Amino acid sequence: MLKPILTLLLSGLLMGQSNYATLSIYKDGSALVKQPVIWNVSRGEDYLIYDDLPKSIEKESPFLHIEGVQVLSQQYYNKVFNSIDYYDALIGEKVTLKPKNNKAISGILLEYSHQALTIEFKNTILTYPQIEVEFIQVKGKIKNPVFRPYLSWSVEAEASGDIEAEILYKTSHMHWNTLYRLLLHDQDQGELIVDAVISNDTDLDYEDAKLQVIEGKLNRVHGKKNYGGPARTERMMLSPNVPAATESELGDYHIYTLNGAHDFRSKEKISVRLYGPLKVQFQKSYLFENTERRQKEEPLSIQLSMENTEAFGLGLPLPEGKVEMYLNTETHAMEYVGSDRIGQTPKDQKIELSSGRAFEVTGKRKVLNYDRQRKSEEAVIEIEIINGRQEAINVKLIEHIHGDWIVKEESDKYTKEDASTIHFTLTLDAGKTKLVSYTYRKQWQ
Numbered sequence: 001m002l003k004p005i006l007t008l009l010l011s012g013l014l015m016g017q018s019n020y021a022t023l024s025i026y027k028d029g030s031a032l033v034k035q036p037v038i039w040n041v042s043r044g045e046d047y048l049i050y051d052d053l054p055k056s057i058e059k060e061s062p063f064l065h066i067e068g069v070q071v072l073s074q075q076y077y078n079k080v081f082n083s084i085d086y087y088d089a090l091i092g093e094k095v096t097l098k099p100k101n102n103k104a105i106s107g108i109l110l111e112y113s114h115q116a117l118t119i120e121f122k123n124t125i126l127t128y129p130q131i132e133v134e135f136i137q138v139k140g141k142i143k144n145p146v147f148r149p150y151l152s153w154s155v156e157a158e159a160s161g162d163i164e165a166e167i168l169y170k171t172s173h174m175h176w177n178t179l180y181r182l183l184l185h186d187q188d189q190g191e192l193i194v195d196a197v198i199s200n201d202t203d204l205d206y207e208d209a210k211l212q213v214i215e216g217k218l219n220r221v222h223g224k225k226n227y228g229g230p231a232r233t234e235r236m237m238l239s240p241n242v243p244a245a246t247e248s249e250l251g252d253y254h255i256y257t258l259n260g261a262h263d264f265r266s267k268e269k270i271s272v273r274l275y276g277p278l279k280v281q282f283q284k285s286y287l288f289e290n291t292e293r294r295q296k297e298e299p300l301s302i303q304l305s306m307e308n309t310e311a312f313g314l315g316l317p318l319p320e321g322k323v324e325m326y327l328n329t330e331t332h333a334m335e336y337v338g339s340d341r342i343g344q345t346p347k348d349q350k351i352e353l354s355s356g357r358a359f360e361v362t363g364k365r366k367v368l369n370y371d372r373q374r375k376s377e378e379a380v381i382e383i384e385i386i387n388g389r390q391e392a393i394n395v396k397l398i399e400h401i402h403g404d405w406i407v408k409e410e411s412d413k414y415t416k417e418d419a420s421t422i423h424f425t426l427t428l429d430a431g432k433t434k435l436v437s438y439t440y441r442k443q444w445q
Contacts, residue, residue, distance in 0.1 A: 018052045022210040023174070023264065024255070025198060027320075030058075031174035035167040041069065041157040051150035054202035055080065056173040062151055066165035072154040081145040087112035090138060095119065097136040099128055112136075173201040176213045178274070178321025182304075182353070184337070185328045187284050187391070192313070193276035194321075196256060199269045206264040211272070215319035215344060216253030254317050280313035282306040287354075288363040289398040292440075293379060297364040299357040300385075300395070302338075306351050318345040325355045360388030361395075368437075377442040380409075384435050387428040395434075397424040403442045410438035 022034040039048050059078065064071055087095075091109050097119065098104040107121035117136065118127040151167065176198040183191040196213050200206065246257050258272050286300035304325075306312045320343050326334040338355030345351055362385075369380040387393050401407075402420050414422045428434050 017205045017207055018209070019207050020209070020261075021206055022212065023206060024212045024214055025174050025176045026214045027176060029172055029175045031171050033167075033169050033171060035169075037165050037167060038162055039165065040162050041155065041160065043157055043160040045072070045154065045156050048153045048155055049150060050152075050167055051148055052204065053149050053151065053169070054171050054173065054204040055149060056171050056202050057149060058170040058172065061168075061170035063168055064151075064153055064165060065168060066155075066163065068158050069163060069165075070156045072156060075152045076149065077146070077152065078149045079146060080149060081142065081147060084112065084114065086142075087117075087136070087138075093138065095136055095138045097128070098134045100132050100134055109138075171202060175199045175201070178215075178319045179271070180321055180323040180342070182280075182323055182325045183277075183328060183334065184304075184325060189279070189281055190328075191277040192280045193278075194274040194318070195271045196258070196274050197269055197271045198264070200264050200266060203266050205266050208261040209264045211258040211262050211264065213256045213258070214253050215256070215317070254319070256319075274319075275316060278313050280306060282312070283394070285394040285396050286358055286361045287396050287398065288365070288383065288385065289400075290365050290383075291400040292402070293367050293370060295365055295367055297362065299359065300361045300363050302355045302358050303396070304353045304355065308345050308347055308349050308351060315347050317347065318342065318351075320344045323353055325353070358389075361393060362386050362388070363397075375444055378439060380437065380439045382435060382437045384433065385426065385428060386433045387430060390430050392427060392429045395426040395428055397426070397436060399423065399438075401440050401442075404444060405440050405442045408439050408441065412436050414438070 018033075018035060020036055024032040024034075026032075035050075035052075037050060041048070059076055062074070062076060064074065087109065091112065093109055094106060095109045096104055096106045097117070105119070105121050105126075107119035107126070109117070109119055110125070111118035111127070114130065116127055116129050117133065118125060120126075157163070176196055179195045179197050181193040181195075183193070185191070198211065198213065246259065256274055262270060262272075264270060282304045283306065285303050285305070287303045288300050290296070306314065308314045308316065308318060320341070322339060322341055324339045325337050327337045329335055340353040340355065342351055342353070364384040364386075366382045366384075367379055368382050369378075371378045381399070383397055385395055385397075387395075399414075399422050400420055401422065407414065407422065412424050412426070414424050416422050424436055426434055426436070
């Protein structure tokens with residue numbers, strides 16, 4: 001019975017294609033595949049087989065969901081042909097190899113690995129790096145070689161006929177991430193576009209697949225992430241400017257179901273719209289952050305902040321991802337102005353982005369006086385902000401002070417954020433300079 005099965009298997013294994021599967025893809029590089037199948041079974045004991053599996057399948061994960069049929073046993077067969085195993089089994093046999101720039105020679109194979117092979121030739125032991133060997137050959141024929149893993153089941157059916165079933169398995173080498181594009185129209189308004197970029201780094205094509213992407217960190221019992229590197233080739237399928245996904249909760253996670261069916265081929269990426277374009281509002285400010293006795297002069301960091309609320313044009317569960325920012329210039333050309341990352345952001349939480357440093361807004365911080373005694377420390381700080389722009393700006397000065405401290409003689413009102421942080425907020429007109437000063441004092445036993 002085994003030979004007919006393996007002969008039938010080869011035609012499917014060479015194709016490497018799945019049809020009508022549902023893929024739930026996670027950010028840890030794994031995916032859950034739900035593969036529908038239809039089999040014709042005979043009443044009583046029968047044997048079922050499925051071979052359109054990726055080599056990156058998690059071997060212990062497959063199981064068969066089927067009604068009206070009792071599953072007696074399941075087998076996962078992974079003895080896929082590879083040259084290392086084949087020639088390793090031929091150690092001690094006579095082989096022929098051709099080194100580069102030399103004639104072919106025949107001898108007894110002593111070693112075969114990814115790095116080198118060794119033969120005994122005329123009472124001489126010769127070792128060649130694999131890159132120095134043009135070919136190696138041996139007489140023989142491989143019977144029923146298997147090129148892809150496959151699953152088989154021994155089952156017992158109540159009646160003969162067609163049955164619908166679903167094979168579930170997990171695989172590595174699939175991944176997705178979120179790409180945000182924030183188009184800045186002016187100082188406080190813009191558009192936000194959110195895409196899911198999904199990678200299929202397996203060796204299997206998934207045709208007419210239903211795709212779902214999951215946001216959230218799952219507990220995984222393994223020592224490292226197991227998704228592969230970048231695809232060998234890449235084909236980006238850019239979505240139109242309409243939402244192509246629906247979002248819902250999946251327990252403690254969020255699931256985005258991409259509308260329609262997708263051809264998700266091996267070594268490809270597809271990009272599908274999650275949200276947008278959304279008209280959003282933000283608050284722009286310039287940030288200068290320092291610690292105690294630090295003295296420096298530098299351009300200020302540009303910060304964009306918004307609330308994940310409907311008032312700001314959002315109010316959506318936002319997945320973690322990279323945010324690329326573009327500025328709409330006076331000629332209506334979009335120019336790249338920086339990038340940042342956001343974490344998972346539920347509704348009503350704040351988003352803060354930094355796009356880089358301002359060319360015409362600079363800060364200079366000096367320690368005018370520092371006095372340290374045996375049980376106390378006191379410092380006088382002066383901060384100068386210069387606005388070289390042609391419009392008014394908002395500035396935030398963040399000061400970190402550690403220990404048991406007080407602030408006195410401050411020139412401007414400050415806000416205490418936590419036990420080691422205060423900040424000053426300023427509005428500075430075009431072309432103006434502002435000096436802020438304060439004294440901090442620490443005491444200890």
